[in-house]
Amino acid sequence: MSEAKTKAGLQDVVAGESSICLVDGKEGRLVYQGFDINDLVGKASFEEVIYLLWYGKLPNASELSALDAELKKNREIPTDVLELVKSLCNSSANPTGMEVLRTVASYLGAVDEDKSMERETHIKQATKLVAMLASVTAAVGRFKQGLDYVAPRNDLGHAANFLYMLNGKEADELSVEAFDVALILHADHEFNASTFTARCTVATMSDMYSGVTSAIGALKGPLHGGANEDVLRMMMEIDSVENAASEVRARLDNGVKVPGFGHRVYRSYDPRGLVLKRYAKQLTEQVGQTKWFAMTEITEGVVLEHFAKKGKDLKYNVDLYSGSLYNAMGIQVELFTPLFVISRVSGWTAHILEQYAHNRIIRPVADYVGPIDQQFVPIAERK
Numbered sequence: 001m002s003e004a005k006t007k008a009g010l011q012d013v014v015a016g017e018s019s020i021c022l023v024d025g026k027e028g029r030l031v032y033q034g035f036d037i038n039d040l041v042g043k044a045s046f047e048e049v050i051y052l053l054w055y056g057k058l059p060n061a062s063e064l065s066a067l068d069a070e071l072k073k074n075r076e077i078p079t080d081v082l083e084l085v086k087s088l089c090n091s092s093a094n095p096t097g098m099e100v101l102r103t104v105a106s107y108l109g110a111v112d113e114d115k116s117m118e119r120e121t122h123i124k125q126a127t128k129l130v131a132m133l134a135s136v137t138a139a140v141g142r143f144k145q146g147l148d149y150v151a152p153r154n155d156l157g158h159a160a161n162f163l164y165m166l167n168g169k170e171a172d173e174l175s176v177e178a179f180d181v182a183l184i185l186h187a188d189h190e191f192n193a194s195t196f197t198a199r200c201t202v203a204t205m206s207d208m209y210s211g212v213t214s215a216i217g218a219l220k221g222p223l224h225g226g227a228n229e230d231v232l233r234m235m236m237e238i239d240s241v242e243n244a245a246s247e248v249r250a251r252l253d254n255g256v257k258v259p260g261f262g263h264r265v266y267r268s269y270d271p272r273g274l275v276l277k278r279y280a281k282q283l284t285e286q287v288g289q290t291k292w293f294a295m296t297e298i299t300e301g302v303v304l305e306h307f308a309k310k311g312k313d314l315k316y317n318v319d320l321y322s323g324s325l326y327n328a329m330g331i332q333v334e335l336f337t338p339l340f341v342i343s344r345v346s347g348w349t350a351h352i353l354e355q356y357a358h359n360r361i362i363r364p365v366a367d368y369v370g371p372i373d374q375q376f377v378p379i380a381e382r383k
């Protein structure tokens with residue numbers, strides 16, 4: 001039996017080194033490769049941030065245009081993948097967007113003939129995954145509404161093209177800007193559950209697709225990426241600005257966790273939430289759909305007051321305001337967690353590259369708390 005004392009959920013345990021992302025929970029600061037997210041938002045595009053995460057530096061113009069060209073080359077969904085997506089969306093099991101993405105990430109690995117473990121191949125695979133998972137998410141959104149697939153446009157950036165493929169028309173400027181910012185803000189978050197899952201998978205020297213497939217499975221859960229869908233579902237269930245405060249209070253009094261609040265690392269505030277709230281306010285006002293935003297703001301007030309009275313430093317997280325923002329872009333709730341994938345796949349792949357570069361298998365130990373020295377009883381004598 002181990003002498004070590006465990007920390008439930010590995011809270012505050014330093015599980016490895018990384019130079020990709022710093023989450024400063026005390027100060028409410030998020031830094032990608034040395035750049036504060038507030039210095040990237042509104043200045044860099046998501047494509048520049050992808051480059052930053054993979055290569056550790058911002059791209060110059062020709063480096064960016066090379067990455068952009070590769071992403072565009074991988075946007076069109078091949079026929080076999082499109083057929084797979086369509087059949088899953090039409091199946092009686094009605095898989096969620098996350099289940100479809102998880103299957104597609106795995107399928108892309110199975111049909112990739114290049115099994116090399118060189119960095120150059122990994123960059124190609126990462127590029128394919130970033131481009132393809134966005135296109136597939138748009139296709140899922142359309143098939144689930146009984147609409148036809150819309151082919152990508154190579155004259156549009158990553159964010160604008162996704163909204164075009166989903167809605168079948170070009171999005172307005174503010175929606176594109178807000179979506180690009182949301183992609184940047186969700187891109188990486190050091191050793192969160194899905195990223196750590198990806199790193200554990202590839203640390204066995206398994207392939208990149210396996211890493212991303214397992215990460216999608218981890219992100220899907222309601223305690224992690226799934227919370228962004230739950231926030232808007234809760235608002236839709238309450239469905240009244242007037243009742244929002246009392247309904248949320250009732251949930252808290254009954255010990256129900258309110259989605260969009262709490263974080264393992266942030267103690268002061270989640271810096272991404274502030275930016276998303278600003279864009280959600282602006283966009284919901286522009287499209288004249290302020291109800292979910294108003295209810296979310298009321299929820300924020302009630303939950304923060306509830307925890308302040310208990311002396312707890314619980315704050316809202318990245319998932320609280322993304323719901324009303326995405327809804328104002330005309331995106332259905334079921335795609336919200338897949339939207340997280342479209343962004344976080346850039347961070348997962350960056351961590352996979354980093355793991356391969358300094359690999360050692362990840363294998364901690366368990367503090368055994370089960371019985372010991374049991375006496376074996378043959379089956380015929382067991383009661």
Ligand SMILES: CC(=O)SCCNC(=O)CCNC(=O)[C@H](O)C(C)(C)COP(=O)(O)OP(=O)(O)OC[C@H]1O[C@@H](n2cnc3c(N)ncnc32)[C@H](O)[C@@H]1OP(=O)(O)O
Binds near residue numbers: 223227256263
């Ligand atoms: C992208 C992301 O993954 S961000 C997180 C998204 N997830 C959510 O929004 C789901 C809701 N939040 C949660 O479940 C948690 O806060 C997590 C999973 C994010 C963090 O979990 P942990 O660090 O293990 O915190 P834990 O769940 O132990 O919470 C600590 C205390 O705060 C309470 N608490 C935490 N989050 C919430 C919440 N959203 N609503 C109400 N109470 C909460 C817990 O009940 C617990 O109370 P207790 O001390 O009286 O038992």
Ligand SMILES: O=C([O-])CC(=O)C(=O)O
Binds near residue numbers: 186189191263265317
């Ligand atoms: O860091 C975490 O625990 C959860 C996460 O992925 C995020 O907040 O983006």
